[in-house]
Structure formats: C-alpha cells, structure tokens
Amino acid sequence: xxxxxxxxxxxxxxxxxxxxxxxxxxxxxxxxxxxxxxxxxxxxxxxxxxxxxxxxxxxxxxxxxxxxxxxxxxxxxxxxxxxxxxxxxxxxxxxxxxxxxxxxxxxxxxxxxxxxxxxxxxxxxxxxxxxxxxxxxxxxxxxxxxxxxxxxxxxxxxxxxxxxxxxxxxxxxxxxxxxxxxxxxxxxxxxxxxxxxxxxxxxxxxxxxxxxxxxxxxxxxxxxxxxxxxxxxxxxxxxxxxxxxxxxxxxxxxxxxxxxxxxxxxxxxxxxxxxxxxxxxxxxxxxxxxxxxxxxxxxxxxxxxxxxxxxxxxxxxxxxxxxxxxxxxxxxxxxxx
Amino acid sequence: xxxxxxxxxxxxxxxxxxxxxxxxxxxxxxxxxxxxxxxxxxxxxxxxxxxxxxxxxxxxxxxxxxxxxxxxxxxxxxxxxxxxxxxxxxxxxxxxxxxxxxxxxxxxxxxxxxxxxxxxxxxxxxxxxxxxxxxxxxxxxxxxxxxxxxxxxxxxxxxxxxxxxxxxxxxxxxxxxxxxxxxxxxxxxxxxxxxxxxxxxxxxxxxxxxxxxxxxxxxxxxxxxxxxxxxxxxxxxxxxxxxxxxxxxxxxxxxxxxxxxxxxxxxxxxxxxxxxxxxxxxxxxxxxxxxxxxxxxxxxxxxxxxxxxxxxxxxxxxxxxxxxxxxxxxxxxxxxxxxxxxxxxxxxxxxxxxxxxxxxxxxxxxxxxxxxxxxxxxxxxxxxxxxxxxxxxxxxxxxxxxxxxxxxxxxxxxxxxxx
Numbered sequence: 001x002x003x004x005x006x007x008x009x010x011x012x013x014x015x016x017x018x019x020x021x022x023x024x025x026x027x028x029x030x031x032x033x034x035x036x037x038x039x040x041x042x043x044x045x046x047x048x049x050x051x052x053x054x055x056x057x058x059x060x061x062x063x064x065x066x067x068x069x070x071x072x073x074x075x076x077x078x079x080x081x082x083x084x085x086x087x088x089x090x091x092x093x094x095x096x097x098x099x100x101x102x103x104x105x106x107x108x109x110x111x112x113x114x115x116x117x118x119x120x121x122x123x124x125x126x127x128x129x130x131x132x133x134x135x136x137x138x139x140x141x142x143x144x145x146x147x148x149x150x151x152x153x154x155x156x157x158x159x160x161x162x163x164x165x166x167x168x169x170x171x172x173x174x175x176x177x178x179x180x181x182x183x184x185x186x187x188x189x190x191x192x193x194x195x196x197x198x199x200x201x202x203x204x205x206x207x208x209x210x211x212x213x214x215x216x217x218x219x220x221x222x223x224x225x226x227x228x229x230x231x232x233x234x235x236x237x238x239x240x241x242x243x244x245x246x247x248x249x250x251x252x253x254x255x256x257x258x259x260x261x262x263x264x265x266x267x268x269x270x271x272x273x274x275x276x277x278x279x280x281x282x283x284x285x286x287x288x289x290x291x292x293x294x295x296x297x298x299x300x301x302x303x304x305x306x307x308x309x310x311x312x313x314x315x316x317x318x319x320x321x322x323x324x325x326x327x328x329x330x331x332x333x334x335x336x337x
Numbered sequence: 338x339x340x341x342x343x344x345x346x347x348x349x350x351x352x353x354x355x356x357x358x359x360x361x362x363x364x365x366x367x368x369x370x371x372x373x374x375x376x377x378x379x380x381x382x383x384x385x386x387x388x389x390x391x392x393x394x395x396x397x398x399x400x401x402x403x404x405x406x407x408x409x410x411x412x413x414x415x416x417x418x419x420x421x422x423x424x425x426x427x428x429x430x431x432x433x434x435x436x437x438x439x440x441x442x443x444x445x446x447x448x449x450x451x452x453x454x455x456x457x458x459x460x461x462x463x464x465x466x467x468x469x470x471x472x473x474x475x476x477x478x479x480x481x482x483x484x485x486x487x488x489x490x491x492x493x494x495x496x497x498x499x500x501x502x503x504x505x506x507x508x509x510x511x512x513x514x515x516x517x518x519x520x521x522x523x524x525x526x527x528x529x530x531x532x533x534x535x536x537x538x539x540x541x542x543x544x545x546x547x548x549x550x551x552x553x554x555x556x557x558x559x560x561x562x563x564x565x566x567x568x569x570x571x572x573x574x575x576x577x578x579x580x581x582x583x584x585x586x587x588x589x590x591x592x593x594x595x596x597x598x599x600x601x602x603x604x605x606x607x608x609x610x611x612x613x614x615x616x617x618x619x620x621x622x623x624x625x626x627x628x629x630x631x632x633x634x635x636x637x638x639x640x641x642x643x644x645x646x647x648x649x650x651x652x653x654x655x656x657x658x659x660x661x662x663x664x665x666x667x668x669x670x671x672x673x674x675x676x677x678x679x680x681x682x683x684x685x686x687x688x689x690x691x692x693x694x695x696x697x698x699x700x701x702x703x704x705x706x707x708x709x710x711x712x713x714x715x716x717x718x719x720x721x722x723x724x725x726x727x728x729x730x731x732x733x734x735x736x737x738x739x740x741x742x743x744x745x746x747x748x749x750x751x752x753x754x755x756x
Contacts, residue, residue, distance in 0.1 A: 086424055214443070221438055223425045227387060227418045232491070233411030233439035278425040 007282060010275060014289045018068075021293050025064050025300045030307035031055055062195045066257065067299040067313075068292040069198065070190070071264055073205055073254035075291025076284055078265030079272070080212055080247040083219050083280065084240055085150050091266035092251040095157030096134045098260035099164035101252065104130020105185055106171040124200055124256040127185075131252030134160060139244075147237055148244070188261030188314025190299050201253040208250035212284065215243055219280040261314045263321030264291050270328065294320075338363040338527050339495060344383055344393035346376075353379045355551040356393065361529065363494070366521040368538030369531045370562075371548030372572050377531045378419065378499055380548065384529070385416045385497050397495075411439035415488035419499040421480060429467045429475070429483050433459060436490025458489040462516060478509030485516065495527040496520070502537065510534070514541040535589045539563055540581070547571060563587045577648055592626075604628045606755050609677035611694050615641030616683040616709075620747055625649045627748070632673040635666045635694055662693045670694075674701060679754055684709040684744075686717040687724035695727050702735050705754050707747075710740040 027038055033055060037048045041056050077092040085094075093099075108126035138160050142153040172182065184191065218239045221229045230236045251265070272287040295313070298320065302313040339361040346354040353376045361367055369377045382388040384395055386402050395402040397413060405413070415436070423432065436458075437451045459465045462482045472480065481501060488496055498517070502510040518541050520526045532538045538545055539559035547555040547562050549571045555562045568576045568589065575592040608624060610617050610633040617633065618641055624631055634654025636643040646653050654669045656662050674680060674697065687695055698706060708731075718724040732738060741750055 217438075217441075217443060220427075221435055223427075224423060224432075224435065225418070225420070227416075228421075230387065230407060231385065231411060231414075231416040231418070231488075232435060233408040235407050278427055279431065 007276060010286070011289075014286065014293070018289055018293045018296075021296050021300075022064055022068075025067075025296055026056065026060055028300065028304055029055070029060055030303060058194060062198055063190055063193055063299070063303075064296060066193050066198055067190055067296040069201070069205060070254040070258045070261065071268075071291040071293070071295025072288035073208075073250045073291075074261065074264040074295070075268040075272070075287040076209070076212060077247040077251040077254075078291075079269035079280070079284055079287045080219065080243055081265070082269055083223055084243055084247075085154060086223065086225070088270065089266075090154075091262075092247065093161075093260060093262075093265070094154060095138050095248070096161035096164060097131045097248060097251045098255055099161040099168065100134025101127035101131040101255045102186055102260065103164045103168050103171075104128070104133075106168050106182065109182065110171050110175050124197060127256035127259075128201075128204075128252055131255055132249070134164065135245075135248040135252065139241075148241055150240075153244070184312050185259040187312035188259040188317070189302070189310070189312040190258055191303070191310045191312075193257055197257040201257055204249055204253035208246045208253065211242060211246035212250070215239060215246075216280045216284060219243065219284075220278075223278060259312075259314065261295065261317055263317045263325070264295060267321040267325055267328075268294060338365070338398060339384060339529070340396040341380075341384065342394050342396070344380075344390040344395060346379055346383055346388060346390050348379075353551050354383065354390070357383075357551075357553060359546070359553070361527065363527055364521070364525045365527055365529075366518070366541070366543045367529045367546060368542030368544070369529065369546045369548065370533065370535055370538055371554075373533070375548040375571075376551040377548050381497055381499050381529065381531045385414060386410060387416075408439045411491055413493055414495050414497065415491040415493035417481075417484055417488050417496070417498040417501055419503070421484040423472045423480075426471045426473050429464060429470050429472060430455070430459075432472055432483055433464070433486045433490055436487035439491060454492065455490055458486045461489065461520070462486040476509075477505050478512055481505065481509070481513055482516065485513070489520070493526070495529070498528070498530040500531055500533065502532070502534065510537060517541065535563060535568075539586050539588070540584055559587050563589055579648065603630060604755075606630065606679070607632070607677045608679045608681060608751070609633070609673045610681045610683065611685070611698075612642045612681075612683035613637065613640055613685045613691060613694075615645075616685045617642045617681075618645035620683075620744075621645050621649060621651065623748065624751075625651065629751075632677065634670045634673060635662045635691070637690070659690070661690050667693050667697065670697060671700075674704065677704065679751065680704055680706045681751075682706065682708045684712040684717065686719060688719045692720060692724060692727075695724055698731055699727065699734075703737060705737050705739070706731075706735070707739050707741055707750060707754065709744065710742055711744055 026042070027035055033052055037052050038056060041048050041053060074092060078090075081090050081092055081094065082088055104126040107130070138153065138156045139148070141156040141160070142148060144152065172179065218234055221232055221234045222236070222239065224232070226236045268291045269283070269287045272283055272290050276282045276286050295317065298316040299313045302311040302316050305311060339359070341357050341359040343356045343358055344354055345352070345356055357380060369380060371377045379388065383390050384402075386395075386405070389403070397405065397410075402410070433455050434447065434451065437447075437455065441448075441451065456465075459468065462485055464479070464482050464486050467475065467479060467483065472483065475483065485501075501517075502513050505513065514537055517528055517530065521528050530538070530542070542559070544557060545555075545559050545562040546553060547567060554571050555567050563578055565576055565578055568574055577590045577592060579588045579590060580586070581588045604627070607630045610621065610631065612633065613636055621631065621633070621642070622645065632652040632654075633642065633646050635656050636646065636653055637658040638655050639658055643653060643655060652673065654666055654673065656666045680698065680701070682695070682698065685691070714725050714728045739750065739754065741747060
C-alpha cells in the first residue's frame with residue numbers, strides 16, 4: 001500500500017506541475033500583454049482586444065498544446081523503443097525517422113512543391129510521408145522471413161539514416177535559399193505552428209497512443225527477453241511489430257510538425273523509470289507527462305530567452321539533456337535501467 | 338505426456354537433430370545429456386516450440402504442439418531458458434506475478450487466485466523473503482529460484498529447463514536440483530532438464546537421455562546410461578564410473594590425460610598383486626595406466642582393493658568375505674602367480690582368513706617378489722606371530738626377495754626388476 005500512495009503522490013505532483021507550466025506559458029511571451037487581460041480571456045468574463053485574443057487563442061495556446069503533444073509523443077515512443085530493443089541508449093530517431101522526415105521536407109522544398117491541402121502547410125505532410133516511408137523501408141530491409149530481429153532492425157535503421165542524411169546534405173548544397181527554414185526544422189522547432197498542425201497530427205497520434213496503451217502489459221512481458229516472453233504465452237513477433245509500428249507512427253506524426261527535437265525520447269523515459277520503476281503501466285503515463293512538461297518548459301524558454309528572436313527548441317533540449325545524460329552515465333553506469 | 342516423432346532439425350545446412358523419437362511419461366524427471374553441439378538444447382527448444390522441426394512432430398498430451406496457441410501452451414508448459422538475466426529492475430514479486438500472464442485478461446487486475454498461487458510458489462521455492470527485492474540485487478542461485486517460481490506460477494504440467502545450473506556455484510547447483518526433485522516428487526511435475534553435468538543429472542534424474550550428434554545414443558536409468566563404454570563412445574573421454582555410496586548412483590571421474598600415456602601399449606610384464614584392505618588401490622591405478630598386465634588375489638568380495646580392481650577391470654581371484662580362503666581359490670591364485678613375472682605383496686594385515694596369501698609365497702622361491710616393508714610385520718600380524726614366522730622364513734630362504742621401504746619408490750623399483 002505504501003508503494004501505491006507514493007505513486008499517487010508522484011502523479012499528483014507531476015499533474016499539478018504540468019498545469020502550472022501551462023498557465024505560466026500562457027502568460028509569458030515576446031509581446032507584452034497585461035496579465036489581467038489574459039486572465040479575462042481565459043475566464044471569458046470581459047472583452048479583450050482582438051490582438052490579445054489572437055495572440056493567446058491562435059498563437060500561444062495551440063503552441064502550448066502542441067508542445068505538450070510532441071513532448072509526450074517523443075517520450076512515449078522512446079520508452080517503447082527502449083523496451084522492445086531492450087537497450088537504454090535508444091531513441092525514437094534511431095531507426096531513421098527524423099532523417100526520413102527531413103528528406104521529405106528537403107524534397108518538397110527542392111522540387112518547389114507547394115500543394116495546399118485543406119489550407120495546410122504542405123511541409124509537415126511531406127515530413128510525415130518521408131518518415132513513414134523510411135520506417136516501412138527499414139522494416140522491409142530488416143525482416144527475416146516473418147521475424148523481425150531487433151539487431152537487424154537497428155542496423156538497417158542506422159544504415160538508412162546515413163543514406164538519407166547524406167541525401168539531405170546533398171540537396172542542401174544544391175539549393176540554399178530556404179536554408180534557414182530548413183536548419184530550424186533540422187534542429188527542431190515549434191515556431192509558427194498552430195491549430196492546423198494539431199488537427200493534422202492528432203488522429204495519428206491518438207491511434208498510436210491507443211495501440212500502445214492497449215499493449216502496456218505485453219511491454220512488461222517483453223522486457224523479460226523474447227524467449228521468456230514467448231514461453232509466458234506472448235505472441236512475440238506480432239506484439240513487437242505492432243508496437244514498433246505504433247511507436248514509429250507516433251514519432252513520425254510529431255516529427256512532422258516539430259522537426260527533430262533531440263534528447264527527449266532518450267532521456268525522459270530514463271528519468272521516469274528511475275522514479276517509478278520499469279512497469280510500463282505506470283511508466284508510460286509518467287514519461288508522457290514528463291516529456292510534455294519538459295518540452296513545454298524548453299519551448300517557452302526558446303521563444304522568450306532571446307525575444308523577439310526564437311531559438312530552435314532542439315538546442316535547449318539538447319543543452320539540458322546532454323549534460324544530464326553524461327551525469328547518468330558517470331553515476332549509474334552499472335544500473336542504468 | 339510428451340512425445341516426439343522422428344524430429345529433425347537443421348540450422349542453415351548443418352543437421353543438428355537427426356530423427357529423435359522420445360516418449361516421456363507424466364511425472365518423469367529426465368536429464369538430457371551429451372557433449373557440446375550434440376543437439377541437447379536444440380531438442381529442448383523443439384519440444385518447447387521455440388524452434389520448429391524441419392520434419393517430424395512433437396505431441397503434448399496427444400495433441401500436436403503446433404496446434405497449441407501460445408497462451409494455451411503457456412498454461413501447460415513452462416520453460417526456464419538458459420539465459421535468465423533480466424535487464425530491468427523489477428522486484429521479485431512482479432517478476433513471479435508475470436507467470437500468471439497466460440491466465441490474466443488484458444485489463445483485469447490481480448485476482449485472488451493469482452495472489453494465492455504466487456504466494457504458494459514463493460513458499461515452495463523459498464523466495465518469500467526476497468519478495469520486495471529487486472531482481473538485479475539477487476545472487477545467481479536466488480535469481481534462478483525466482484525464475485523457477487515464475488515458471489511454476491504458470492501452473493504447468495511440464496517444466497523444461499535449459500542448463501539451469503550452468504552459471505551457478507556448486508552449492509547453488511545442489512540447491513536448484515534439490516528443488517526440482519522436490520517438485521517432481523511432491524507435485525508430480527514432469528521435468529526435463531538439459532545439462533552438461535553428468536554427475537548432477539545422474540544424482541537427481543530418474544532417467545537420462547544421452548545424445549550424440551543429434552541422435553539418442555542411450556537412454557534409461559543413470560546406471561545403464563553412464564557406462565565407461567558409452568562415455569568413451571560419446572565424449573571420447575576415458576572415465577572411471579564409481580558408485581556414490583550415499584545415493585548408489587553412478588559417479589563419473591575423468592582419468593587425467595597424464596595417467597593414460599602408453600596405455601594402449603600393454604607391456605609384456607605380468608604382475609600379480611597380493612593385497613587387501615585398501616593397501617593396493619593407490620598403486621593399482623598407476624600400474625594399470627603404465628600398461629602392466631595385472632592380476633590380484635585372493636581378495637574378499639567388497640574389500641576396498643577388490644572394488645578398485647573391479648573398476649580397473651583387473652583379473653581378480655575373489656573369495657566371499659568373513660571366511661577363510663578356500664582351496665579352490667588358492668588353486669586359482671597359483672595359476673596367476675605362475676604366469677607372473679613379479680609378485681607384489683602390499684603392507685596388508687594378516688589374520689586367519691588371509692594367511693594363505695602369505696604362505697603361498699614360500700612355494701615360489703624362483704619368482705621375483707617385491708615386499709612392502711614400510712610397516713613392520715609385527716604390527717600387521719593379528720594371529721599371534723604366525724604371520725611373522727612365515728615372513729622371517731621367506732626372508733631367510735628366498736634369494737628373490739626385494740624389500741620396499743618407501744612406497745613412493747614402487748614404480749622405480751618395478752622398472753629395475755623389469756630389466
């Protein structure tokens with residue numbers, strides 16, 4: 001029972017902290033807005049100026065929500081990848097998703113394709129297409145019969161990443177006018193995102209999340225090793241493929257709007273695991289909340305630190321995550337799980 | 338319970354199993370033994386559906402193994418694989434509870450039955466005190482017990498283990514096999530274990546299955562399977578099979594290579610040994626390995642020297658214990674003595690029963706004799722000086738007597754007498 005109380009306390013704290021962050025993020029930004037106006041807008045009890053309404057309702061709020069979705073998505077996908085591959089040094093990009101998405105974006109810019117689908121920016125769509133195609137390719141390359149050996153999967157991902165990265169560099173050399181937009185994308189940024197982005201990725205994100213939640217218990221069994229899991233009655237190959245697919249879909253969907261934001265998928269599952277243990281039924285929700293809060297915090301910093309200039313949020317997450325990871329490595333190298 | 342029908346299996350082009358026919362009854366405790374690459378682990382994996390045979394079939398309770406879905410199978414069969422390392426720091430209770438997975442619905446919590454069964458298996462495996470410990474904090478033996486507990490939580494009818502003790506210290510090895518034996522006897526759990534440890538399996542398993550190059554070479558009780566010939570044929574190793582006096586099970590000892598030099602070249606030199614009471618067993622072994630043609634007698638059946646000579650396959654003139662050596666046996670002994678180039682008399686004690694063994698030497702003054710004299714005859718004489726008198730007579734009359742004061746010089750002296 002003590003265990004349960006402790007866990008409830010952890011969750012309550014994290015949820016409270018998340019809400020606090022959301023409010024904080026609403027109040028600060030590059031344009032100065034009177035806090036009373038913001039409160040009024042939220043409570044909807046007093047008319048505010050149109051510009052204030054737009055800044056809060058159309059710029060800050062969707063961006064906060066998106067940061068939440070992206071952060072949670074990366075952390076959850078990272079936890080799933082780490083469990084299936086049974087290696088703590090794995091992040092969702094390991095199998096080439098970010099390289100695939102980046103190549104998609106590059107190709108779109110290079111070919112000058114500007115298809116306005118339902119009024120959406122076509123860049124995320126291309127990123128998504130690139131990511132999904134990459135996962136599919138890696139999967140086909142790694143498949144041996146109807147089995148998917150984890151090691152081949154990893155190596156195929158690394159190989160495809162290399163090829164796509166060099167392709168991307170080649171395209172960048174050929175065409176330089178959109179370079180800044182591209183660099184921002186590569187470093188990961190939520191700048192300029194809005195409700196349309198949320199609408200675009202939400203269906204994929206929710207589908208992937210539902211699948212992962214459905215298989216939470218199987219993830220635990222899978223941690224025992226594939227052979228042991230099979231002897232406990234788990235259909236290992238099927239579960240593995242479904243979960244890898246779901247985690248890839250989740251990563252692809254968030255990467256398509258945020259670019260490749262690093263370190264969240266690697267470090268956040270770690271921290272969550274250290275706090276609440278390896279049981280995924282408790283780990284995944286906590287990792288999601290941590291990832292969400294962490295990205296929101298980082299993104300808020302990204303848009304305010306050097307206002308009115310925006311920093312790519314990937315720089316901040318890497319700056320915060322990198323040293324922490326080194327600390328982990330030095331201190332807990334023995335029992336990193 | 339479990340039956341395999343001509344199963345064949347190959348990795349790539351290499352044939353590992355070449356047609357295995359087996360029938361294992363419920364409640365059996367089987368040890369699968371054999372050298373590396375004989376296919377014992379592969380056989381186990383074929384029996385647990387981890388690998389699928391190229392041809393032939395496996396039946397579990399008269400139903401094809403392949404017709405079981407993984408959940409059904411997990412309720413009947415539990416497996417302890419070779420590598421039981423768990424990378425993640427679950428606590429012991431959670432790990433064991435995972436054994437209930439095949440019985441649990443996806444969203445249901447832990448049922449009362451789950452908790453009850455996990456508690457029981459923890460009691461049986463003595464893991465209750467480890468309940469809240471993390472799996473990576475445990476010793477090898479403790480971890481193996483936890484993994485076995487998890488397997489038991491599946492409530493299986495049959496338990497398969499692949500080298501369950503290969504990474505454990507000797508104290509834990511016994512502990513694990515004691516547990517298996519207990520489970521087998523107390524709960525009639527059918528157990529099949531793969532092991533490379535001949536002696537452990539011989540001690541504990543009811544039946545052994547000796548594999549050689551993907552085929553069953555021998556099967557049956559340990560006494561029948563673990564013979565010097567079988568081990569020689571399968572492992573190409575010279576061993577001596579003894580009987581463990583406590584369990585009466587066979588016990589395999591490897592003959593070190595150094596003792597085996599020139600063994601195949603028998604020397605053209607016959608030695609007859611007169612001994613008893615374990616005074617010869619140490620040197621019999623050396624002489625045998627040096628290739629001397631040995632005979633020994635008269636020995637009482639069951640005597641320590643008799644046992645050693647039996648194990649070495651030396652020709653023995655034997656007599657029933659506790660009565661005087663009879664005429665027939667003395668006659669038999671003469672035959673060997675007459676053929677021998679050298680007679681060795683060890684430092685054995687003399688009593689009524691075996692005085693004839695000393696007296697007989699008086700009849701062969703021309704034969705070379707090596708007498709152990711490290712222990713004074715007086716101290717070995719239990720018939721009031723009778724033996725001493727014969728001894729002294731021998732020393733006086735006989736020109737072919739050589740006394741050996743230091744037993745460690747035995748081989749050196751024999752070699753001198755040989756030329």
